[in-house]
Amino acid sequence: MDNLFGDLRLGHLRLAPRGTRRRTRATAFQAAAFQAAAEYTGRWGWAVAAGAPDGPHRGAPHPDGPPADGRPGPASAVLLPTGRAFDVLDVPEQAGLQALVRLERMGTQVGPVLAPPTGRLQFLVAAGAARRLPDLLYRMGWDDAALDLACHGEGGHVAAPPTVLAGLGPVRWLRRPTRDNAGCPPEARLLLGTLAYACHRSRERSSEPAWLAS
Numbered sequence: 001m002d003n004l005f006g007d008l009r010l011g012h013l014r015l016a017p018r019g020t021r022r023r024t025r026a027t028a029f030q031a032a033a034f035q036a037a038a039e040y041t042g043r044w045g046w047a048v049a050a051g052a053p054d055g056p057h058r059g060a061p062h063p064d065g066p067p068a069d070g071r072p073g074p075a076s077a078v079l080l081p082t083g084r085a086f087d088v089l090d091v092p093e094q095a096g097l098q099a100l101v102r103l104e105r106m107g108t109q110v111g112p113v114l115a116p117p118t119g120r121l122q123f124l125v126a127a128g129a130a131r132r133l134p135d136l137l138y139r140m141g142w143d144d145a146a147l148d149l150a151c152h153g154e155g156g157h158v159a160a161p162p163t164v165l166a167g168l169g170p171v172r173w174l175r176r177p178t179r180d181n182a183g184c185p186p187e188a189r190l191l192l193g194t195l196a197y198a199c200h201r202s203r204e205r206s207s208e209p210a211w212l213a214s
Contacts, residue, residue, distance in 0.1 A: 083154030096121030
């Protein structure tokens with residue numbers, strides 16, 4: 001085995017040093033991030049911010065600051081600011097999947113849906129939902145229920161593909177943005193009742209004794 005210009009050769013197998021492989025992965029991520037940012041800004045009209053994928057809470061995006069040119073910087077996550085083109089309803093993954101199936105069976109137009117590797121689903125809805133959420137839940141009779149349901153609005157961010165959350169995995173689209181829903185996501189009230197019910201039922205099942213839940 002000999003060392004040639006920093007590469008290790010073993011027979012016909014050529015192995016790059018670990019640092020080189022890390023740089024290659026970082027370069028590949030940057031290329032994918034630039035391409036995604038161009039799609040988000042140019043095709044869908046969304047703002048894009050750069051930042052670290054992990055904030056104070058594991059898996060929470062943390063922006064570094066406003067992007068200089070709509071592209072993420074080196075070794076950064078691709079973040080979509082909420083409260084501008086859309087807000088985001090954030091629910092547990094299992095409840096979100098059940099609600100999604102029901103909504104689509106009813107013919108409800110669901111917008112883009114993000115699936116971060118944190119056991120959550122994030123439904124993009126029309127901006128302003130976070131501000132109106134307490135009133136919407138009150139009108140639907142869910143104001144007194146203990147729901148694992150949050151809404152990200154003005155001042156918030158969500159991580160978007162190809163971001164990878166350290167130790168967890170990649171963020172992906174469960175329902176990709178389209179020409180019809182990216183610029184005009186659905187009103188939160190159209191999804192909220194079904195999402196709230198699914199969250200409520202999921203919480204009830206998790207609190208039942210194992211023999212009863214089965």
